[in-house]
Amino acid sequence: MCQLLGMNCNTPTDIIFSFEGFHRRGGLTDEHSDGWGIAFFEGNGCRLFLDYLPSISSPVADLVRAYPIKSKNVIAHIRKATQGQINLANTHPFGRELWGQQWIFAHNGNLSNLPALEHSRFLPVGSTDSEHAFCWILNQLAQQFKTRPDLPQLHEALSKLVPQLATLGTFNFLLSNGQALFAHCSTKLNYLIRQAPFCRAHLSDTDMAVDFSLETTPKDRVAIIATEPLTDNENWIAMQNGELLMFIDGSPES
């Protein structure tokens, strides 16, 4: 299995603090050492950093730790391979363009007997169940909407599509088009909203703390979504099995 990390905010924010804890689970505090990746939306653009090395020893992870990229939507993943070899093509997050928007997807779980894709528009480059599932979802959305739908329409469409795959195994995932971040819990996913009054947060995976009241404005709101809580002194909320949340501007909508 793998671990997921997502961030959705109302103002561009860096993910340095959360990533400092998260990347340690890729070979140091946990066993997810079969590659890792992180995607940052910046305006309409998106930067996707991937490495098949464990995040704890990856030069690309060192760059991400040192380079505070500000983004309103971030998706990161550390991999413990279940299906597919350890190589770049099988490294999450996966990206595709649909309706002139970048779409980014990362998955924690394992799916069997996925519907065939054949000659459909989106096809996997690698051999994971995860990229296959992502392509299936995008194919379905592209068939339903010839032009870009609004976010409530997208949320409704996904709430009908996702259960069809969730019956095939474990399907915790994060999905974003840069406007919203969709989080689906099949077995395990937690989230946290940071907003005023901001306070001090302490990481679970290393002895490091940040006082967010010194780094924020009163209007800032940041949602962090993670497989396992990243801090040990904040109010993480466990998502329910089968729950699909759409995060916009740091707030969840069910």
Place this chain on the structure above:
Amino acid sequence: MCQLLGMNCNTPTDIIFSFEGFHRRGGLTDEHSDGWGIAFFEGNGCRLFLDYLPSISSPVADLVRAYPIKSKNVIAHIRKATQGQINLANTHPFGRELWGQQWIFAHNGNLSNLPALEHSRFLPVGSTDSEHAFCWILNQLAQQFKTRPDLPQLHEALSKLVPQLATLGTFNFLLSNGQALFAHCSTKLNYLIRQAPFCRAHLSDTDMAVDFSLETTPKDRVAIIATEPLTDNENWIAMQNGELLMFIDGSPES
């Protein structure tokens, strides 16, 4: 305008030496300081590093200079903006998936009155003429071939599509699906084949040299393609205007 750098080889090779000279043209030895990017194919996968900072002062460029990623197909670009703002969505190279393969494209030039894309399958995320042209080419290929064609078929199809855009302005570009690297010269593009007997090469943009006979095997063959020659003591070949070459395993086919 911009500058292009491509590499196509018969064995995975790092591009550290060429990039050392090339990245200096992004703000030091030349004026192409409106962002830069580089894509490395690795197996079926592809890593795309982008930054809107000048390559000479980009932390991402420092990573690429220090991290010898071995690849058979690389495309890099430093930008001097002509159309579109300086932001990530307008930063080359651009990437899309077609027939289960990653496709990467970078352009030097300026095109006007491009054919409309409307609701076509591939749409630009940013606002450059370059990404628009890339999407048009992929839309045309996707319509012509429902499944992945072989390389000679691709080459023939591109040799009919590309002249349609080349009449609309300056259209020097590099395009790769990880199997072959297509290079089109509209006004300026040079290439070089390094093969046995390998010798010492000296960069034009800084006083740095490498003796490739110490770093290669007799079977290695590497093609380097660049807007301006990167070394001052090797036999660079100027491509002809209107010429489209398909590089495979370090060799060009016209």
